[in-house]
Amino acid sequence: MQNLFAFFLKYHFFILFVVLEIISLSFLFNSYSYHRSLKYNVVSDASGSLFSVSTSITNYFSLKSENEILIEENTGLRNKLKSSFYNPDSTADYKDSLYQYISAKVVSNSINKPNNFMLINKGHNQGLENEMGVISSFGVAGIVVGTSGNYSAIMSLLHHNTRISGRIKNGGQLVNIEWPGIDYRLGKVVDIPSHIVLRQGDSVITSGNSLIFPGGILIGTIVNQEINANAELSEATLKFATSFNTLKHVYVIKNKNRAEQIELLEESSDE
Amino acid sequence: MSRQFFRNIIRFLLLVLVQVLVLNEIKLGGYINPYIYVMFIILLPVDISKSLLLTLAFILGLTIDFFGNTLGLHAAATVLMAYARPGTINLFFSNLEFNSNEEPSLQRLKFSGFFRYVFVLVFIHNFTLYMLEVFSFTDFLYTLYRIMLNTLLTMLLIFITMFIFNKKSN
Known part of the structure; x- marks a missing residue:
């Protein structure tokens, strides 16, 4: 017993080192597999609000170009309005839309890692859930992989699991x-x-x-x-x-019939 | 002790804030990201207890991971770097007598000594970080190129910070 104690005392530096490395690496490798990265849940309101403060300052520098992007996009959307067409097809009159778009601001974003994530300022309080699509004004940007109250983590297209x-x-x-x-x-x-x-x-x-x-x-x-x-x-x-290095605003896509579609898929795969 | 204690807490907070809010947000060519936060480990007192050194490195790494969505990555690299620190100090400065609670400084280690000390630790940190991140030996030379570039940039930032704060204290 005394020997054991002496052993720990003598090698405590090495033992503590090994223990801490094992903890870190197990965190890391758990986050590597695809399913874990979808269940990703270290998003928190604490880190989210810190990034919000910093982006609320830095956003002023890009207001002009952001405005131009939004105007471009508005023009595109106006052209798609039903009233813009001379003879609207009366059969294509949807009472309910299938997809709902929720706008959000990017509060943190990376592009230089082998696996990149973004943080946006909407979370499950605003109706966001895992595996919702995220697009920018230009095109596809990523997928929601974790939500906290008011923030969400997005797996950017710049991720080795992207498919x-x-x-x-x-x-x-x-x-x-x-x-x-x-x-x-x-x-x-x-x-x-x-x-x-x-x-x-x-x-x-x-x-x-x-x-x-x-x-x-x-x-x-x-x-x-x-x-x-x-x-x-x-x-x-x-x-x-999507130009990921200048991304400021995104839209999260909510598929209203998702639950129904998943249920149907599961039913048919059971048989 | 208490003055040094508070100085280290403030240093910890400032370095984490600069790292997370400024350096992680700058996208230099899309693939370089200097990690100035390791300066906290570099400047801890020479005679700090080894287990405290490792524990602080672990907490520091996890804090950076928490804000960068890379759970465990920076913790692993920073702990390895801290583990290498006592050996590195012994290797380069076995002929120097350090006072109790003395921090490694440019004045005591001279520029060349301090440069070697910082280079070894920052290189270990960057090497571990990139290899864990990429997790393959394909394109090893390209990865090594990024590691060297990032090590040098990190060192440049550390030295600039050291010169600025040294001037103030004189």
Whole structure:
């Protein structure tokens, strides 16, 4: 017993070091797996409000460009209004919309890590839940992975677990979008059937096949395609529509029928 | 003791605030992020108890993780760096006599000594951080390039801060 005690006394520095490293690394590796990163829950109102104070100051520097972006977007939306069309189709008169958009401000954002997250100033008090889609004025931005009372953590597209179901706008092929890391402007389009030849500037939009994003939201544009004659699937580089380094405002998409859709999927997979 | 105690608490808070609110928000070319907060560990008294040193490093790392959404990453790197600190001091400055509660300083260690001491610790910290983050040896040279660049930038910031605060105290 005395020997054991002497052992601990002699090596306490090393033992404490090993214990602390084990604790840190187990935290870290738990947050690495996809499901854990979706259940991600270290968001707190404390860290959120600290970032809010700092962004409320720094936001003034970008007011002008932010305004221009919002005006552009408003113009686009006005063009889509029913009253803007000469002869509206009376059958397409939806009483209830399927998706509801909730605006939020980005209070913290990173782009230079292998896995990037954002913090926004709306949380479950405002109706946000995990696995809701997040878009910017330009296109897809990320997915909600954790909520506290008034703040939410967003897994940005710049994350190694990103896998968004997309569609080539010009042709309609289904593809998947990933982020290979390194450059915050460029993503990767995978699972393109090899006979499809893409041109520079082709748009990639959300497919609408997931419960997270409605179809038709821009993800990015093709930069170049790498065709491998032997493989069945080819890959392409994509320039994200959202500029992550200047992101200030986002919209969270609430799918009102999500619960119903999930229930139906679970029922049919049970059988 | 108490003056030094409060000075360290204030240093801890200021470094965390600067790190989280300023440095983590600056996106230099998208891939460099200096970590000035390790200065807290570098400047702790030379004769601080080893277990206190590790515990403080763990708390500091977790605090940075808490604000950066990287639970455990900075804690692991900072604890390893703190573990290497007593050995590094012994290696470089075994010929120096330190007073009780004396903090490593430019005056005592001279520029070259202080540079070596800071370089070893900051490099260990950055190396651990990037390797854990990337978690693969593909593109190792590119990762190493980022580690070196980030180490040098962190050191530059630490030295600038040291010069500013040294002038004030003289």
